Amino acid sequence: MFDYIIAGLTLGSLYAIAASSITVTYVSTGILNFAFASFAYFLSRSYYYLHTQQGWGIVPAVLMVLLVWAPGIAIVLYFALLRGLARRSKLIQIVAMIGFFVALPPLAVICFGNATISLAPGLIPTPVHVYHVFGATIGLDQIVVFAFLIAILLVGTYLLLFTDIGLRVRGLVSSRALASLSGINPEAVSVGVWIVSVSLAGLVGILAAPTSGLTPQGMTGLMSAAFAAVVAARLKSLPIAVGIALLMGVFTDLVQYWLPSNSQYSAAVVGSAPFIVTALALIFFYIRYGAVRDVASGGALDAAIEPQGGDAAVSAALSTHAQTATSGVFSFRSVGTLVMLAVVAILPLLFNGYWLTLIAGGFVYGLIFLSFTLAVGEGGFLWLSLITFAGLGGVIAAQFATNAGWPVLLAVLVAAVIATPVGALLGLLTIRFGELYVALSTLIFGLMIETLVFTRERFINGGSGVGIGRPSWAVGDRTFAYLVLGIFLLVALFIINMRRSTTGLAFSAVRRSEAASSSVLGLNVIGLRVLIAAQASFVAALGGGFLAMYSLLAVPTNYTVFTGLAWLAVLVTIGARSVVAAIVAGLVFTLLPGIFQTYLSAAWGNVPTVLFGLGAIGLIMDPDGSVTMQARNLERLAYRLRRRWQSSPTAVAPVAESPEVESPDLAGTALGGRS
């Protein structure tokens, strides 16, 4: 048993280093490092490249990676991108960090090659020397992990409590604004914190790679536990984060001691541990505090100068007309939407073969992306597990259609209905929490379903998945494309109607002020939140069913959380609040890789994913997404032309029009505009 505890403490130490790095970075800079796993992967892959592929020794390779590359990457990223991120809303911060998460792994493949890595090197040469203490076996590699954790905690505590640097960091944590006014340079402190954060990510990656595997998925699984510890620490308590991380590590290994190694429950309990910790923490917070928001640091002055409009939507309302529900049906935007959809609808008639298949796939992804439009655009919350609901829709539909012999469209519909209450429950659980908690807990939920459900033999079927056909009258790609487009239009029309109706106004009200919504308008805040969560889950599951039909196969590995983050990245690049942007994003998601594969060499295969990640990172500069930005520019142009025409001597009396309102302070807080 002692062996298991030692092994658990080793794993827990890795979690703890990651959790402490994420926590310190968050309280010091206000940005949660969602990309920690990708930084870990990128740097451990760099280490593998230097040590294994280039033949460097362990010490020079690790020094090069952790003391040169990691700080270099941190400095470049900070001054190029992260510096601007601090002034953005929480949603933009999350999405931009997800951009890094998506872009870095394929960038590593581009930089270092796509060699299959069966055994990653650690910091200790193999064979690892083993010691026997009190009857237990401890490897030198385990001792090194413990030593790093202890050293990091001791040095970190000393620096924070007893040095001038620590004083500056603590001043910055208390109030960034007051620290600035006291002569502390927040940028110098922030860049220092990022250097430490990225270097620790590299260290965790190198230490974890031999056991977790040198893959993005292996690192992401590791981060799941670290994020659970960070949530339990309410994003700010370092001792709690470290303590919970260590306990989770020990628990993980003790479960394997208590349960038979081949027990299906062993994997289930281990896989769900991070989500159980997260769920327990959220329930505890709910009972103890009623609600937990994201503010981790800062005082009244910081709150006063913080960007307002923390959720998606503000700039759309500010930049032109705020009208939605009360505007006329045939507005400039609605006409623009119709024109765009008409252009999209013609595409299947213009192409054949390979390109037609990609267009049909684009429509399917567009349908799935509408679930993000609902969750982010209407609900104002960022769910990182919508792909999990798509996966549930796909695998359940395949069971009904193939194993039970149901008509495939009925199977897809029933699967979506089954997934809906799960989404409603998740929405209910996260209802009183800030955006970061929602993002983290849904991310962990997705990873749990991936481990617990998607690995079941019934669904995975020996790795090949379960086949699922298309309706007999829509077997061809062209007919299937129009079937999907029809479903897409139905859902899009539902969203547009809802947005323009009392329901949409109620969603907007709840997003902005729960207190006023309930005590002035008499709205049922919880009911509305759960409703939008259920709708988003239903649409995601429906789209997932169609994705399975599209590929004629329901394979759980098509619905990994990592892939879902790439979906999110491409959607927000185009625009997260527009139904047109959803289908454009779907087409970009399939056509861009198709173009690269057709016209460029295989070496370029990872470039589209990097571009999707960069697109999400680009929200730091342009929070609205490209389609929305172009639509808004056109709308402004039309507005100006109309005003010019109205002010001309020959024009009739001008019609009252909403003023064009600009607000630089708030314009950077949305994920996209409406259409």
Place this chain on the structure above:
Amino acid sequence: MTAPAPATQTSRLSAENVVVRFGGVVACNDVSLSVPPDSIVGLIGPNGAGKTTLFSVLSGLRRPTSGRVYLDGNDVTKATPQSRVRQGLGRTFQHPEVFAEMSVREHLVVADRTREGTRRVWTDMVTGRGLRPKNPGEDERVGGLMDSLGLGGVANASVASLPLGMLRLVELGRALAAEPSVLLLDEPSSGLDTAETAHVVGMLRRTVAERGVSLLLVEHDVALVMDLCEYIYVLDFGSLIAQGKPDDIRRDPAVRAAYLGTETDDLPTDVQTLGDSTDKEFA
């Protein structure tokens, strides 16, 4: 010191022996008050007296530790905020709680629609009402209210672009669009200049006269409260220290002590007889 609150049967809104504790701190200590029909009642007190906490209890955002709240004679102590809204309670906030994505018109439209019942919130998404032409009756009601508040010129502007004075009017308009029988106003003149304050005061008087709405307002501007309110309650450290008509409150030694931080017997005579002109300053 404190006379019993008027009977709940004759009140639009009343609180009886409300106690609110936060751990060891008593934010409201056995507070009772009443808002009769067609009246404007004031609630004043120094910072930290418990006024906003009491407002939260009255509007249902916070449960009292003990005590009762009645709305039109019905016990609503355990009722949710939305239930109280449906029974005729409205409110504004000390820091305007507006919906930053919405226009001024939309603030009033959503209140106008939910006034008829929140059912439309659930049915509109499936009945396709969002795709139909606008409702002329709704336009007329909302337009009229906006004009009476002086908001017609900014009807389609986003509230995020408006100054504080306008935001207070938007909050007032949103509350009135829901046609409440009792309206709680949390510092309606805070942050407004003299002209804006005068505009708000005029609007409040018209609201009571034309719409039959009873008002309970928390306000730091003592001169405004004395001028506007028919009856005033004074809180200090969570306890009700005085209540009565404005002249009685103006002369009440406990009120002066609460604001000046000393017993009135120790004060010079000229301070004890502070008139209207200095009320505002010590507030």
